[in-house]
Amino acid sequence: xxxLATRQNYNSPVESxxxxxxNNMLGDWGLYxxxxxxxxxxxxxxxxxxxAELPGYxxxxxxxxxxxxxxxxxxxKESKKDDKAKKHLVSERYYxxxxxxxxxxxxxxxEQIEGEFSNGVLKLSLPKKEVVKPKAIEVKIK
Numbered sequence: 001x002x003x004l005a006t007r008q009n010y011n012s013p014v015e016s017x018x019x020x021x022x023n024n025m026l027g028d029w030g031l032y033x034x035x036x037x038x039x040x041x042x043x044x045x046x047x048x049x050x051x052a053e054l055p056g057y058x059x060x061x062x063x064x065x066x067x068x069x070x071x072x073x074x075x076x077k078e079s080k081k082d083d084k085a086k087k088h089l090v091s092e093r094y095y096x097x098x099x100x101x102x103x104x105x106x107x108x109x110x111e112q113i114e115g116e117f118s119n120g121v122l123k124l125s126l127p128k129k130e131v132v133k134p135k136a137i138e139v140k141i142k
Contacts, residue, residue, distance in 0.1 A: 038052070039052045048125075049126070050102070050122075050126065055120040056120065064115060066113070069104045071101065072102075
């Protein structure tokens with residue numbers, strides 16, 4: 001499956017600076033953080049299967065859409081900050097959003113795509129359809 005994957009995180013310049021600083025620290029410790037879900041795409045004879053890890057997300061917080069042969073996974077998730085007595089240096093769990101897009105091959109039957117969400121994993125089945133092969137037409141020249 002050929003696809004175009006885009007990663008978008010929506011951060012202010014201040015959040016980006018903190019992200020860089022803490023990602024560098026985490027990298028020094030051998031740990032990395034990511035706000036974009038990890039995705040596996042496999043191919044079967046009759047369908048493509050896309051699995052996205054979305055731990056901590058609920059089904060209603062995840063949106064799947066298709067427009068102009070582009071499949072988009074997205075979410076905007078906002079939590080309540082309960083403890084004002086704590087001094088938060090980094091609060092990545094308060095507001096999270098992502099968008100991930102994939103260009104679909106022409107043999108995907110977009111009308112038949114199905115999905116299920118279980119244990120923080122979104123699994124989409126993208127059934128294949130038979131692609132009509134171009135027909136050669138001979139033009140007679142007089």
